[in-house]
Amino acid sequence: MVGSRSLQGHCGEAINLEPVHDYMPFLGPMAGYASRWSSSPVIRGKAAEPPCLERISPLCGFGARPQSRHVQDLDKPRLIGAFWGEVTSNFHRSVGCVGTIIDGGIRDVDEMGQAGFKALARGLCAGRAHSCPIRWGVEVEVFGRRVVPDS
Numbered sequence: 001m002v003g004s005r006s007l008q009g010h011c012g013e014a015i016n017l018e019p020v021h022d023y024m025p026f027l028g029p030m031a032g033y034a035s036r037w038s039s040s041p042v043i044r045g046k047a048a049e050p051p052c053l054e055r056i057s058p059l060c061g062f063g064a065r066p067q068s069r070h071v072q073d074l075d076k077p078r079l080i081g082a083f084w085g086e087v088t089s090n091f092h093r094s095v096g097c098v099g100t101i102i103d104g105g106i107r108d109v110d111e112m113g114q115a116g117f118k119a120l121a122r123g124l125c126a127g128r129a130h131s132c133p134i135r136w137g138v139e140v141e142v143f144g145r146r147v148v149p150d151s
Contacts, residue, residue: 023124036139073102
């Protein structure tokens with residue numbers, strides 16, 4: 001039996017607090033420098049930094065490689081739609097990103113896998129969302145764990 005005392009310290013910080021699904025196990029492990037942002041498919045009173053996609057697209061190609069996108073879904077626990085799908089994954093793969101860890105939904109799993117883009121997600125969604133990054137380069141919480149920017 002694992003007691004709470006044994007989960008303190010560094011080992012306890014390495015354990016996900018929520019379920020996560022690897023939808024591309026055939027791609028093996030994913031390793032990359034964390035690029036963090038939070039997004040929302042439905043912006044309810046949340047002010048995005050306009051223009052969000054035009055502003056973040058040039059940022060995707062900069063920084064240490066390979067990269068992985070750690071995305072906090074602000075509409076959690078709902079799975080309204082998926083930001084990550086075939087087109088988005090192919091774009092991010094083309095600028096040096098190997099995959100994403102999102103506590104939201106994904107779609108187009110076969111096409112994402114064929115592109116070599118790995119995804120760890122909370123669930124699958126049937127449709128896309130007009131999702132937009134709200135904040136990037138900030139501390140996010142994904143699957144109950146904080147991912148902090150380098151100091």
